Amino acid sequence: MLKSYLDKHLTEAGCDEAGRGCLAGPVFAAAVILPKNYRNKLLDDSKKLSEKQRYDLREVVEKDAIAWAVAEVSNTEIDEINILNASFLGMHRALDQLAQRPEQLLIDGNRFKKYKDIPHHCIIKGDGKYLSIAAASILAKTYRDDFMKQAAVMYPHYLWEQNMGYPTKKHRDAIREFGPTPLHRMTFQLLPSQLELEF
Numbered sequence: 001m002l003k004s005y006l007d008k009h010l011t012e013a014g015c016d017e018a019g020r021g022c023l024a025g026p027v028f029a030a031a032v033i034l035p036k037n038y039r040n041k042l043l044d045d046s047k048k049l050s051e052k053q054r055y056d057l058r059e060v061v062e063k064d065a066i067a068w069a070v071a072e073v074s075n076t077e078i079d080e081i082n083i084l085n086a087s088f089l090g091m092h093r094a095l096d097q098l099a100q101r102p103e104q105l106l107i108d109g110n111r112f113k114k115y116k117d118i119p120h121h122c123i124i125k126g127d128g129k130y131l132s133i134a135a136a137s138i139l140a141k142t143y144r145d146d147f148m149k150q151a152a153v154m155y156p157h158y159l160w161e162q163n164m165g166y167p168t169k170k171h172r173d174a175i176r177e178f179g180p181t182p183l184h185r186m187t188f189q190l191l192p193s194q195l196e197l198e199f
Helices: 051-064 075-081 083-097 131-154 169-178
Strands: 012-018 027-033 067-073 104-108 120-123
Touching (some): 012 083, 027 083, 027 131, 051 131, 067 083, 067 131
Parallel strands (some): 012 104, 104 120
Antiparallel strands (some): 012 027, 027 067
16 A cells, blocks of 8 residues: 655645646646545556546545645646646646645655745655555546546547547547647647658
């Protein structure tokens, strides 16, 4: 089972994001404060869970957490400030919304931009090590999936309800045929650069 805390004496918020590698849509981030000795054998990195498990656990996290919040950074903002800064901004926005102020932050990944005066620890693959980061990964992923499924109704050619905006072959084929939408990240390589020979 994942760890409940890094420091048992501090109120910790786990933070994670979803959608960094996508060609379309916002990046979503979440922050979660769980009870100090919280236990849940099912909580894990969202990528290791089925869709049903993620949505079931989202309900559990929202019920059990001391505080939780989800925020997004739009594709146009991503194009303006780049995806790394957008990921940091998303986490900051989620932290801004928390009903309780954490004393320490556990960040999934190896980089973070300091949030106010709260100390943070960057933990590589943290969503597979700490419950609070795993909980944040589940919230960020499911809320982003909800957004992309709704967007897929407006832009059905891109099959976002299946690929969630990630660069699948069918997604790129649709960009090639129909062009980008207002939700595409124009600073990303939407199509592979290749030499097209004309015969």
